[in-house]
Amino acid sequence: MSHYTSTEIMTVTAARLLSNADVCFVGIGAPSAACNLARLTHAPGITLIYESGTIATRPSVLPLSIGDGELCETALATVSVPEMFAYWLQGGRITVGFLGAAQIDAYANLNTTVVGPYDKPTTRLPGGGGAPEIATNCGEVFIILKQTKRGFVDKLDFVTSIGHGRGKGDRERLGVTTKGPTQVITDLAILRPDPETRELTVVSLHPGVTRQSVVENTGWALKFAPTLDETPAPTVEELEVLRALQARTRAAHGQA
Amino acid sequence: MARFLSLADACEEVVRDGDSVAFEGFTHLIPYAAGHEVIRQRRRDLGLIRMTPDILYDQMIGCGMAAKLTFSWGGNPGVGSAHRIREAVEQGWPRPIEIEEHSHAAMAAAYAAGAANLPFAVLRGYRGAELARVNPAIKSVTCPYTGEVLATVPSVRPDAAVIHAQKADREGNVLIEGIIGVQKEAVLAAKRSLVTVEEMVDDLRGATHANACIIPGWAITAVVEVPGGAFPSYAHGYYPRNNAFYIGWDAISRDRAAFAAWMEEHVMRKGPEAFAPHARAATANKAA
Known part of the structure; x- marks a missing residue:
């Protein structure tokens, strides 16, 4: 058994959700690390797409920005941004959208826009970028973010992108036919929407994590599945590949 | 037909007080040299438009040049907040700014x-x-x-569009390669346009493949050769993105005084020739 950090098990667990058959729309940061780990381990054939227009890219280091040159240089093709959003995302060609967020609620709606009121924010966040349409136009959505009381909130300050609205049927009422968020991976646990209510439910705890610690890091009365799994620990190979990727990335970005 | 002007004359011609202006570039080919010239010309009340406002718009908004920002993601990519934009939105400093936000x-x-x-x-x-x-x-x-x-x-119909590209030929035809973003659309949507390029070549006809992203010179107002003009973003085929600069900008831009001092030293007291060493450094690295 090797030692690993809570961020490493989050990234490894998220990577395991992806397969060779996926066409994945990748967000920057934690999603990008997970998607490239999948590509460098069990899913070498996965198609990774970044919103800067790069299709089937295979970066050797993680990009700092969504449009680093590495993404274009290792891509099969690079298209314009209007083409990316119109033909490929809206065109229904993406199986999985992989998102992070600043805030998430019990129905996996996400906020990356503001903390506080929109017109007078206490914290102005970068904004939605591609997220509003990734959330509705990808076949399904995986979400990765650290579990904290600040991030897992009872009520979002702003709904940047819809998850399951206020419960089952809300997406359908908006005319959305895709599945929406099906997996939420944190540094503590795996959460999935309840099949009946669509409320996020803990289905697996990472090794050594207690129910109590998950509850304490969540801003609503969190539900647990009747039987909880234990998330398999990262393998030696997964950790080696991830750490090498991150070491290459730090060196490339001048953060040695 | 595109006119070949100095950067100062081209900016005066294309970007005027009160204009709506799109300085486009999706993390690649961001027109920093042209943006800095517009800052030196102290343009006022601009309606800035860009999908991904990052450091260049942080600088312009921090200098109080913009009355409005139309955007869909604003920050320092991979690093965090655009602090000058945040302070304008949250505190109205150095002036209040209207925002129009999209996806x-x-x-x-x-x-x-x-x-x-x-x-x-x-x-x-x-x-x-x-x-x-x-x-x-x-x-x-x-x-x-x-x-x-x-x-x-x-639709976005700016008064002016400003972009950076790799090459222009003597007719002012422009070649953009790599992550091409929305630059072609921005130029064609705008009333006036300015394109800075890394390099002038004799003739682009036959010099690329048939489906290359070319903007014909007769659709552009002004073309200026500014080697290194996209630094600290990058020019595919010329020099890489200076990610360390983006990381370092976080500390500079957090503080009003540090920001003002940086702008005075690196923008107000400099000219477009300040960008050339960045292009030369990359060429030297490649040769080595």
């Missing part, structure tokens, strides 16, 4: 609609997204064929 899909469609001379763009977007509540420009239309309700946004 990427909507803004990309709005540029394409502008280039196509249409009044609005239509997309399957904003469903369940709260931006549709706070941005009155986001409306909807019912498809006359299927009855589906689709989102609409007004």
